[in-house]
Amino acid sequence: MSAVAATAAEKAVPTFYVKDEHDHAEGSSTMLGFWIYLMSDCLIFAILFAVYGVLGTNYAAGPAPKDLFDLSLVAVNTTMLLLSSITYGFAMLTMEKNRVAATQAWLAVTGLFGLAFLSIELYEFVHMIHEGATPQRSGFLSAFFTLVGTHGLHVTFGIVWLVTLMMQVGQRGLIAANRRRLMCLSMFWHFLDVVWIGVFTFVYLMGMLR
Amino acid sequence: MSANHDTADTHDKDDAHADGHGHASLRGYLTGFILSVILTAIPFWLVMTGAIENKQAAAIVVMIFAVVQIVVHMVYFLHMNSSSEGGWSLLAMMFTIILVVIVLTGSLWVMYHLDTNMMPGRHDMSEMP
Numbered sequence: 603m604s605a606v607a608a609t610a611a612e613k614a615v616p617t618f619y620v621k622d623e624h625d626h627a628e629g630s631s632t633m634l635g636f637w638i639y640l641m642s643d644c645l646i647f648a649i650l651f652a653v654y655g656v657l658g659t660n661y662a663a664g665p666a667p668k669d670l671f672d673l674s675l676v677a678v679n680t681t682m683l684l685l686s687s688i689t690y691g692f693a694m695l696t697m698e699k700n701r702v703a704a705t706q707a708w709l710a711v712t713g714l715f716g717l718a719f720l721s722i723e724l725y726e727f728v729h730m731i732h733e734g735a736t737p738q739r740s741g742f743l744s745a746f747f748t749l750v751g752t753h754g755l756h757v758t759f760g761i762v763w764l765v766t767l768m769m770q771v772g773q774r775g776l777i778a779a780n781r782r783r784l785m786c787l788s789m790f791w792h793f794l795d796v797v798w799i800g801v802f803t804f805v806y807l808m809g810m811l812r
Numbered sequence: 813m814s815a816n817h818d819t820a821d822t823h824d825k826d827d828a829h830a831d832g833h834g835h836a837s838l839r840g841y842l843t844g845f846i847l848s849v850i851l852t853a854i855p856f857w858l859v860m861t862g863a864i865e866n867k868q869a870a871a872i873v874v875m876i877f878a879v880v881q882i883v884v885h886m887v888y889f890l891h892m893n894s895s896s897e898g899g900w901s902l903l904a905m906m907f908t909i910i911l912v913v914i915v916l917t918g919s920l921w922v923m924y925h926l927d928t929n930m931m932p933g934r935h936d937m938s939e940m941p
Contacts, residue, residue: 637904645911648911649915652919655920655923656920673860674860681852687885687889691841691845691889692838695841789890793890795885795889799881802852807855807856811867811871
């Protein structure tokens with residue numbers, strides 16, 4: 603409506619954009635932006651799943667899923683990630699109640715479950731490589747290590763992020779910016795759990811069925 | 813339940829822009845967790861005990877459990893619904909799902925046929941038109 607009040611000189615030059623930008627609260631679009639990042643990450647995993655789907659049966663006379671996978675170990679691993687998801691949920695609930703110490707404690711528990719998941723996964727990798735099932739062995743193993751390794755790398759960075767946020771919360775408390783960061787990590791962490799559902803179903807369970 | 817609504821309402825008042833995360837509640841997380849445990853345990857049990865003889869049928873059942881569990885995680889842990897971020901996050905997710913389906917089915921379909929038709933010794937070139 604400022605155009606109506608504008609002087610004649612200004613009227614001569616038409617403007618084709620909104621001059622008065624309305625206010626956005628700081629970080630108001632962060633959640634949507636982060637969600638879109640997660641969707642792009644989802645596409646990366648979709649491509650890796652497609653690669654595994656195409657190469658997953660090319661054993662090159664090497665070991666097959668049945669010779670390598672230990673489902674009870676994968677079940678323990680899945681439990682660790684699921685537990686870390688619920689403890690992160692508890693961290694978010696205590697955060698909404700403004701209880702700093704409890705939030706920090708739940709975040710620490712989440713980090714420990716994440717570390718347990720990573721340790722079990724690395725143990726599995728080392729065990730496989732020790733048996734000669736290296737990424738170079740066959741198309742199946744290349745695709746397996748790429749897909750599961752990328753997920754593990756995401757969890758690793760998630761833990762780094764978690765520790766960083768714990769330090770920030772320790773220094774500044776649960777200020778608005780830290781709450782926003784914690785909510786972003788919450789989405790990231792739960793998203794990794796969703797990807798893991800795909801991994802244990804598509805790679806481990808269906809691999810054992812072949 | 814009313815307590816949950818109260819916290820959600822006060823939170824909305826704090827920050828009108830940040831919708832979509834006011835739905836977090838202890839009940840929601842616990843429901844999601846229990847459902848996830850059940851939906852994880854059943855497929856593992858199916859495969860580890862070999863309860864379903866037919867392997868193709870077992871694979872389909874396991875996949876159905878995975879899809880249901882992904883939906884459970886989306887709703888209870890990621891608080892996905894049609895109104896979060898004014899519907900934009902749902903729209904972004906729908907677009908991503910379409911792309912994922914195209915990438916997965918497209919790759920598997922094309923590469924499967926390529927694999928089958930490129931098998932050595934399967935084709936006699938003299939029979940080709």
